[in-house]
Amino acid sequence: xxxxITVVFGSQHIAIPEPVSFVFQTENEIIxxxxxxxxxxxxxxxxxxxxxxxxxxxxxxxxxxxxFCSITHASxxxxxxxxxxxxxxxxxxxxxxxxVVELDRIHSHMLANGHVAEVCGYENLFMQTIxxxxxxxxxxxxxxxxxIQYDYYTIGGxxxxxxxxxxxxxxxxxxxxxxxxxxxxEFFETDYTLGLKTKGVGVVxxxxxxxxxxAGPIARASGLKTDARAEFDFLPYEELGYKMxxxxxxxxxxxxxxxxxEVLNSIDICLNVLDGLGEGDIQVKxxxxxxxxxxxxxxxxxxxCFYYVKGNGTKxxxxxRVRVPTYANxxxxxxxxxxxxxxDAQAIVLSFDPCLSCTAR
Amino acid sequence: xxxxxxxxxxxxxxxxxxxxxxxYDENIHHYVTVNAVDNGDSITIDWIFSEYEVKxxxxxxxxxxxxxxxxxxxxVDVIPSAWLSEWDLADMFDLNIENAVRGMFLEPEAxxxxxxxxxxxxx
Numbered sequence: 001x002x003x004x005i006t007v008v009f010g011s012q013h014i015a016i017p018e019p020v021s022f023v024f025q026t027e028n029e030i031i032x033x034x035x036x037x038x039x040x041x042x043x044x045x046x047x048x049x050x051x052x053x054x055x056x057x058x059x060x061x062x063x064x065x066x067x068f069c070s071i072t073h074a075s076x077x078x079x080x081x082x083x084x085x086x087x088x089x090x091x092x093x094x095x096x097x098x099x100v101v102e103l104d105r106i107h108s109h110m111l112a113n114g115h116v117a118e119v120c121g122y123e124n125l126f127m128q129t130i131x132x133x134x135x136x137x138x139x140x141x142x143x144x145x146x147x148i149q150y151d152y153y154t155i156g157g158x159x160x161x162x163x164x165x166x167x168x169x170x171x172x173x174x175x176x177x178x179x180x181x182x183x184x185x186e187f188f189e190t191d192y193t194l195g196l197k198t199k200g201v202g203v204v205x206x207x208x209x210x211x212x213x214x215a216g217p218i219a220r221a222s223g224l225k226t227d228a229r230a231e232f233d234f235l236p237y238e239e240l241g242y243k244m245x246x247x248x249x250x251x252x253x254x255x256x257x258x259x260x261x262e263v264l265n266s267i268d269i270c271l272n273v274l275d276g277l278g279e280g281d282i283q284v285k286x287x288x289x290x291x292x293x294x295x296x297x298x299x300x301x302x303x304x305c306f307y308y309v310k311g312n313g314t315k316x317x318x319x320x321r322v323r324v325p326t327y328a329n330x331x332x333x334x335x336x337x338x339x340x341x342x343x344d345a346q347a348i349v350l351s352f353d354p355c356l357s358c359t360a361r
Numbered sequence: 362x363x364x365x366x367x368x369x370x371x372x373x374x375x376x377x378x379x380x381x382x383x384x385y386d387e388n389i390h391h392y393v394t395v396n397a398v399d400n401g402d403s404i405t406i407d408w409i410f411s412e413y414e415v416k417x418x419x420x421x422x423x424x425x426x427x428x429x430x431x432x433x434x435x436x437v438d439v440i441p442s443a444w445l446s447e448w449d450l451a452d453m454f455d456l457n458i459e460n461a462v463r464g465m466f467l468e469p470e471a472x473x474x475x476x477x478x479x480x481x482x483x484x
Binding site: 038039042046047050051210211212213214225230231233295304308310318319321323327328330331332335360 | 367416
């Protein structure tokens with residue numbers, strides 16, 4: 001007869017930055033069952049989008065769904081509205097949008113990996129990762145005016161252009177960031193003790209990833225080839241050097257490494273954007289009011305973000321549906337816990353990089 | 362319809378589960394979500410899927426004019442990850458979805474069905 005204990009993990013917990021609750025049933029410290037609650041921060045954003053704001057202001061509301069991937073929500077909505085309005089953007093706008101979306105991915109991935117290091121007991125590594133992440137947030141501040149929560153996307157364009165001086169500085173800082181990321185990757189790959197905490201822990205097999213329809217780095221760390229950047233036309237990723245990053249181990253370590261791989265690829269994409277930016281307007285003319293419906297997929301840092309956007313020809317949208325990547329990843333996380341050691345729960349949760357602000361909306 | 366590679370299939374609540382079960386292949390199809398739109402007097406429900414490694418492909422199984430009090434089948438038997446999006450819709454539209462647990466997103470004292478037009482239009 002084992003030692004059965006119920007362990008309540010969250011909704012407020014020192015390891016997790018956002019409110020989520022897992023109630024674990026454990027036997028000899030092995031998790032045998034779990035109940036999950038992800039709805040602590042519901043703010044009624046989908047309702048507000050169709051009642052409180054005109055369609056050309058809704059992107060500013062949706063950017064507040066989440067601080068870290070705010071550009072994802074604004075971009076998904078705006079791509080939807082632009083489709084309904086028949087707006088065609090030019091190359092410069094697409095490139096500038098890609099630049100900010102990828103910088104957003106870099107700072108989100110760096111934070112996620114830093115958090116995993118922290119819960120594994122590596123506080124200094126966490127500090128180092130966050131220090132290097134600052135490079136991406138500084139660049140974002142220069143481009144958009146804000147370190148996070150930037151309202152850069154506008155319907156038909158972007159809010160600011162880049163100066164030549166800024167372009168030069170961004171190139172230098174991105175190359176500097178790449179060197180730091182390579183050093184961090186080397187540490188994550190070779191450190192023995194960190195390996196004990198992350199390798200072979202919380203394994204999502206390829207079969208589980210498919211069965212539970214996982215998304216983002218969690219899916220790609222299990223060998224499942226899915227990425228909205230490859231599966232949906234929303235920004236010119238193919239010409240900018242996007243490459244899908246795949247690992248097959250499926251554990252906490254692989255999820256971290258996929259994020260680092262993607263940071264390196266995002267840096268390449270950003271540099272290619274700067275190389276090919278050229279001249280052009282940063283705003284095209286937009287006329288009319290959205291009418292009809294459209295389905296949009298974009299790749300947030302945490303995975304595929306899906307939007308359904310419906311307009312009825314008035315100033316106010318008929319329906320805005322937000323399906324965030326954490327939605328796709330919570331079901332497999334719940335299954336994954338069963339059979340795991342309770343002591344691994346923190347690293348497993350943080351390696352999923354759950355965003356509860358997005359999930360509850 | 363703006364998505365050129367979208368394949369829409371009209372379904373009924375009676376047939377949707379069998380149709381998705383017969384069609385869905387987890388090696389090919391990726392379940393995205395279940396969505397609902399309030400028409401003012403009924404609900405439209407979409408079960409939305411994409412296809413791995415195929416660009417722009419979306420499949421939508423659409424049930425139109427679903428009464429508010431209809432019994433909506435759960436897809437969890439076919440797609441084990443579908444429960445969270447089903448619970449979400451059950452809360453937000455006060456829908457009767459098979460086995461959906463209420464209260465994950467709304468507190469007990471919160472207004473019911475916040476995404477129904479009759480709720481936010483104050484009727």
